[in-house]
Amino acid sequence: MKIITISREFGSGGRELGKRLADILGYAYYDREIITAIAENKKLNENYIEKILEKGSLKGYPLKFGRTFSSSYSITQQNMTQILVEQQKIIKEIAVRENCIIVGRSANVILKEHNPLNLFVYADMESKIIRCYKYAAEKENINEKELIKKIKQVDKERALFNELISNTKWGNKEGYSLCINTTGLEIKELAFVIADYAKYWFGGNIK
């Protein structure tokens, strides 16, 4: 199977790039779909899973599991472990089923032995702010200072999650095949050249 993983800074356009690549290449696209699958398999609420996986609920919980089982948060800890294990299982199942693009979830680490094309998408802060405002829901009223804080916070959580399952640091270029700075670029057009890069990479990879 041909697998593309996309890791991305919040606001860099990585998700849009993933969707567009999936369209151009005819690959399956996975992002939130993974949460839905976990919810179904584990009979859990999607929002709860999302909170555990994405909204920083890792914060405050010890990163090593299985030490204490006496307090009430042990249940959450256990749930978190279960969710993470389930997520890895689902991602590995997807990887043997079809050509796909997986956004986030440290899929580059989880699918290492499948030798995926690992993209990292980033941009300068100014560019990320512009993109965030452009795509923000109308009801979202957030000032620039708060937005910068949010961007940094989300990325910090992504880095932390990556640390949980990997020895390599999130965002360090060594962990990726191609790192794309989207500052000043239109994702719509960018997607076509990256699709060409992917075609080359899967065909020309001598490994």
Add this chain to the structure above:
Amino acid sequence: MKIITISREFGSGGRELGKRLADILGYAYYDREIITAIAENKKLNENYIEKILEKGSLKGYPLKFGRTFSSSYSITQQNMTQILVEQQKIIKEIAVRENCIIVGRSANVILKEHNPLNLFVYADMESKIIRCYKYAAEKENINEKELIKKIKQVDKERALFNELISNTKWGNKEGYSLCINTTGLEIKELAFVIADYAKYWFGGNIK
């Protein structure tokens, strides 16, 4: 002018990529040519300039200039400053003269206001070792341990040189438009997709 700068880890194939891009795009190629130009302009020996610029002779010299003028190495210091100033001058002259590809010399920093396409080329150590042996002159007899040491040393000097003129760290993805991991890739084929990326980038850049 359309300018592509290439920064690269030693052994990653960055120089070959630069030459091939120049061929495909019809751009002028600058690498050692800059040293020749400095030598002509400053009436200095090419090997001497190369030693100052590339072979680690920065090591041991204070990075801030103009403090002492009493010792014998002050002459070398002065020469180094002159050479660096001359190099910057030449690089800036090239940038307004023709579409070009400049390898190394922190041209990405020097030409910042020209908004060049800044590439960083890297690879894992195993891949760099293979490439180095493949292109080594027959007389060069170097064992793997020595080669790894050399690769690290050259990159360290490049990083140091970059530090001299820039606030951004050499190799940090934030300083580049695209970071390309060449592990397992053939530069000959890679050059064509990167040339396409360059065409897109110069056409599609909204800045």
